[in-house]
Amino acid sequence: MTVMTDAAKVTDVADVIVVGGGVIGLTTAVTLAERGLRVRVWSRDPAGATTSAVAGALWWPYRIEPAERVGAWSLETLAVYEELAGGPGGTGVRVVAGVHGGERFAALGPWAAELKGAVEVAEGLRVTLPLLDMLKRTWRGWSGGWWRRAVRWRGGRWTGSRRRRRRLRWW
Template identity: 70%
Template sequence: MSAEVIVVGGGVIGLTTGIVLAESGHRVRVWSRDPAGATTSAVAGALWWPYRIEPERLVGEWALESLRVYGELAADPEATGVRLVRGVQYGERLAGLGDWAAHVAGLTEDAEGLWARLPLIDMPVHLGWLRARFEAAGGTVEERTVTDLAQVPADVVVNCTGLGARDLVPDPEVRPVRGQLVVVENPGIEEWFTSVDHEASETTYLFPQPDRLILGGTAQEDVWDLTPDPAVAEAIVARCARIRPEVAEAKVLDHRVGLRPVRPSVRIESEPMGRSLLVHNYGHGGAGVTVAWGSAEAAARLAAGRD
């Protein structure tokens, strides 16, 4: 008989891990403190690209597996929320990337930076699609708050709690990196743009979604505040307007803040927990969407005792 599994955490990592396990024949429940739309995943700009995540070799493998899946999902963008969109990583160079970059089709370098056609994901749509696929595989989602992993009643417990792992495990190596973004009406921008200094607390990006444009952003380490800062929002719009001047007059639709669960390296490992097996899958930083399917497969192998 397949093991009963409870996945704790209902963001993109938890739902994707639940899908892989359920479609492998396990009886799976996802326990989430918040509905998917209120998780950090829902705030993500969600361009596929390894960002603020280690270890590099494993991240490359997980990211490429996820890229393959997103390429398939992009065949039905209205349902899955996944589209392949062209854009530029301004100032980036191939020489600065890991071995994974050689496997990204169409990735080219010019004087501006690196150009590619990559998955850009509409997270509210995608999270809804993930839940529907999970439930179609026999899984169930329950809103529950977990304060002690050892009290979760299942043969296998998979910890996909992101930043929550800091207190729940506890793991003090998990830290927040605050991201703020501004959502505006799209004045006709069709290509994405990013300019990232990995040592700075400010980033610049423009991500066109079907009915809006997402402007960013920030990378403020060890900041827990989820309240949008009007001054930060104004600076974000100003930076993006220097790239595309038409942004300056775009109507603001929303302000969003999320806390990336950053760790020196992603934790995917298992340990005994009483009569249960505890599998950890957290610490994905700013690249949870980028590695979701690859890391889910790695966690599922541990849950099934194959690694």
């Protein structure tokens, strides 16, 4: 995977170009690279200058269409996040217990029955859910910093010369 903020400097051939260097773009790029594709990320801004760098998220299915498919998609995503939370190192995903205020099983649809340990209480649903930490913290945990150019995913690992990575570190 090649992450570049200046498309004019791109010389490698890519199977896929992902537009956007925020958390969604980078997650998509890493997933495709792990599947063996040559991936290039085009981003107007470096990852740390995106909204994703300072944002976090709580997993929860939104009321979108097609409603009959959202539950399955969401539960598949939940399983991936739970696996990441249980994995080694700082994946940026952790599982947190709390109350999802105002929610009721009846309003959610059949997918909600698959939530392990979820209990309806007076305040809402007591549930344990994945929490996704800020991108900046996550990338620092994985690699000691984020670099704007020439960081590549090859053969199941990140590559790039130490000198170049040190020179291009920007936070």
